[in-house]
Amino acid sequence: MLAQRTESGTGSGYMDIKFTNRLSYKQARLTVLVGFILGTLLSLIQIGIDYASEDASINREMQALLQISHNPASRIAYNLDAELANELTLGLLKSPAITRARLIDNTDSVLSDVQRPREQSSYRVVSDFLFGQSRQFQDRLMLDQMPSEYLGTLYLEVDTFAFGSRFLKRAEVTLLNGFVRSLVLTGILLALFYFMLTKPLVRVISALSNSNARAPNQNKLAFPPGHEQDEIGVLVKVANQQFVSMATEIQQRRNAENRLTDYLNELENIVSARTNELKSSNTRLSQSNEELEQARRRALDMAQARAAFLANMSHEIRTPLNGLLGMIALSLDSPLNAEQRQQLSIAHDSGKVLVELLNDILDLSKFDAGQLELERIPFDLGALVEDTANLLSQNAAPSVELTCLIDPQFPSSVLGDPTRVRQIVSNLLSNALKFTRFGRVDVRLGTYPGGVRLEVCDTGIGIPLEAQVRIFQPFTQAGAGITRQYGGTGLGLALTRNLCEAMQGRLSISSEAGFGSQFSVELPLSSHTPAIAPAPLRGKVVAISSASSGLDELLQSLLPRWGLTYSRHDSIDSLVDLEPDLLVTDNLDGLFGLRPSLKAPILLVTAYGNFLPGEEAAQLAPLQQQARPLARNALYQTLQRILQGSDDAGPVAQAGTQTSERRARILLVEDNPVNQLVAKGMLGKLGCEVIVAGHGGEALEQLEQAAFDLVLMDCNMPVMDGYEASRRIRQSGRWPDLPIVALTANAMPEERERCRAAGMNDYLAKPFRREELLALIDHWVPPTAPET
Template sequence: MSPTELALEYFYSRTYRAQYVLRIGTIGLVAAACLHFDLLSPLLAGLWVVAFLACELVIWAWWRRIAPRLGTLDLSTARRRQREMIFFCALSTSAAAAPFFVNPAPSTAAAVVSVLFCAGVLMLIAAQQSMTRNMFLWTAPLPALAMIRNMMLLGNGEPPLIMAALAFCFVVNARQLQLSNARAEARMVRGQADAQRDNDAKREFLATVSHEIRTPLNGVLGMAEAMAGDTLSPAQAERLDVVRRSGHALQTLLNDMLDLSKIEAGKLEVEIGPFDLAQAVTAAAEPFLASARGKGLRLHVDVADIRGHFAGDANRTRQIVTNLVSNSVKFTERGEVTVRGRRVGNGVELEVCDTGIGMSPDALDRVFDRFAQADPGVAGRYGGTGLGLSICRDLAALMGGRIEATSQAGAGSRFQLFLPLPSAAAPQATGAALHARPAAADLSALRILVAEDNPTNQLVLQHLLGAFGDVALTMVEDGRAALEAYEREPWDLVLMDINMPVLDGVGATVEIRAHERAAARPRVPILALTANAMSHQVSGYLAAGLDGVVAKPVSAGQLLAAITAAMTPPETAEAEREGPAAAPAGGRW
């Protein structure tokens, strides 16, 4: 948001959002006092309350209309919205002060009530209405005049000008307080805007670095996966395994940094849907089986009590369990790591226990803090950024749950994840087509157009797809060239990079879809290949006409599953949706 928008949001939040009950209650009490001291007739008191409530309702409705647009307004529009807010506030304060001009000769008690109320309105204006320096000049005049008038009526024989001068001094001091508050608020808003700008720059930097790192990482992991299918000596296989594990570790670190950035910005989203929890937990723990066995550990997974489908975010649940199991395996030298799930109340409890090195009470207090690690000796021996558990805590909170830890130095640790996951019906689509590997002949028959500007990524795709048969691939380096190739001849499938020169992947897809409609050509499946695969980005790609997204670094399994899904005819997909549901996964190792 711009500083003007931030000032507007801060003003409404402080002055109105949490104050409606207090403001309306105060007006009700003042109306009762006006009736008691004969300042207003019952009719005028009722009309006054209605007028004030109408002002409050107008401000509430106006804010509901403009609040969703904050952050997108240009400077002139934001300033116009500020002026509108000041106008509404002036109406409200004028309506509040109006009754204290009605009675030409109020009693002493009535005049005292009038002075006290107007002084209170002025103090509220001075304390709260500091969105701009001159806001006081628009919202305070009528309450100030009402206060001066009623002070003059309180003279009780004293010269009216003396009483007016006293009231005027009060107004001047209220104005000085408002100016002081306006300067402080302006400094705060500028600081908040600067911090927001710095955070935006950090997020943009991380997004850029993420894309730039994922491109060579795609080459490392992709070629490692392609080489894994070759005939290798034991020594070569061992070296290749080191390359793959190192690449995946770098990918995990990169994902953690991006997640942290999104959490800090409040832009990390959860996607709720039915998923097989037992299968998700098993899949999260399974990759650590080999490393656990390599250390002589027993990795035990018990998901018998959580079989079935639950409504929640499958990916984020898997991410938390993956992080917890990874930590337990890393910090355990002997014994076992146990992953257990059970139903509790309206949700589930997932527990990861180990017989590892444990933590001291001081380390346990800091275990969920960002960048917090154990003592330097442990951190130096085991490594890590200190982000994983902090992200787990934030993800759990984002899903409405919590995570707790208990530990004792030298006796292991236990992490308990509580998530409010209600039971859900199994989804109609089993996803069988996404995971069934088609015959090599099926891929060999495909004519595939690949739009990818990076030579390394082109080579990775050639090797990954080449493992499935003699696929007919045509490579182009930008979206415009892809569009021209599409117009020249028919294709069975298009693999489209998103960030390309000349014309990006989304723009090329939009033009291909328009050409299909104009020329009545059959719809060609188009898959996005991109390092930018956040949920809102994926939604944008699908809305533009893409049929699926494969996130970089690209794996053979991901790519093949996406191609199979894109090439599955609608009638086949419908038949699969009507088939039996897959059995729940999970179990013990």
């Protein structure tokens, strides 16, 4: 009531504060809460001490009662007086805590047994929980004159509720007193905090609410009586200082507003002048924007012209190259003398180098234009490495041992872009073979967590440390003398690094001048098909080779896994009494002296093009010859054929390597006569029947007249090009399953998409090799079983 009267007397500008939000209430609440908790804890401690005392008093009082009753009970038991025994037990039963008394003699005969019911109360549950329902006491009876003679036993059963009820009443009083003290303390603290804190603050708030901060002559707030030096007094002082500061600031703002008015008038004049200048600047800016737009259009036109130039250059160079290499390849299949074959082989190799150079230049241009696209298809990386090494083995010096060392647990297929991976392998291996004249060149293929690791190691000239950074720059080699002595353009390693980075991989080098080089490539190509173990073989294979040779390392890793017993020896002299099933060697020293003492077949591993002539091979018969590097599939087939007398290719044979005659009718659509001759010659040697059309119109006419298994379609032709012809074939609906393969000299990536959009099924860039053409026919025209 006092608080309500005080609040009603404040000014109209004062906003009432809820009772529960006042500082006096909050402070009293916290103080009382702490006091209540503390008082409750102290009361509980006091109750606990009282409980322990009461619990001990039960035993103490009962023991005292037994001591008082000991002598009378002993005499009664001695005299066997049942009447006195009954009086004694009834007397004990008058105690409020005893509910049963029993006296027996030394023969366990009951002299007296009396009891009464327990007292019932709502507090009994609590009392029984604290002290238990009852307690048993007994006293062994004996006389002082006969301390060793047992006379009987006095039994007492005590109801603890008599003591528990007394304890609970005291505990109730103790807790009630603590609660009352807390309530009294709460009231006192509320009154004290209100008069000492809340009431002075309410006065200050009321004065602040009624004051006008913007009045020029603001009166100072008065100090509440008795609070001049405490926190409330400091609050009033700070408020008065703020009033003074606000008055000063208001006056300064008024002065600033007057000055600002003057500035605005001047600014209007300046803005008018600047507006005229901006109009002129906008006019000049518009002209500059038009010039920039024209420059942007010219840049776009130049980029399109550059792309068109690259496409045209690719087409114009590849078309004659296709004819050149095709004709040379066809000539190499004709009867030639050794000199002519050597000359044509050199010309064919030079043409292939020119094609690789053209591919590198186009690929670098794709990187620069951001047009490189990567495939993600399953392919056999192990076979790809072996095929690439086999194609490049002709570039190896005769004294260089080229070896493909593939982890036997390497997956059968991985997911990635086989074309780009082949470029990486080809560039690194070509680089190693170019700069290695003696020793070894090893291609190692394995896995690491998350991808595959390819290493190309050589014993060549090595790369100085200061030149290892430059070799990855386009058109750069380790030194000027390198280009003069070994040739090359310096594009291979730059392109290889770009391809690795495009596949999210890594290319690293470890080299020292004069001690060879090691290029390591890590590519995140995931496994698609795990490794497939071939059917086991049986036999004993002995190799004659150096302990440091790649041949021994290859055979040691493969043959035991294929079930063969393998051992290596340094010389032929150690073959005595070994009786091998097969002898493998890469050394001719002493080999011709083995026959006829050695009956086992011989597998001779030679460099590219160094097979023994017929007469010398006949002296070593039975003899098998294979060129380095040994491929796993070819080696397995040879071992199977020799050791088991079987021509079965086994589970590791590769698809697409057969050269059996084909029965395919192919429509070749090509306007260039040279390319017609090349394609017809290659297809004829593959057993295909070829019909030629000079442009798309003739192709449609040929399709109307006869059925074909495959269409090889050139893209750029007069009258009707390959794109339009393919679209018309698809739109007619008459040949929905007829495969159409584009033959184009344009190697740019958008050309492949353009061919697919026109309805073509596949794409083959010129110049193409017979192996690529064979693989294409194998895919789209599977061989049929021979007629019987």
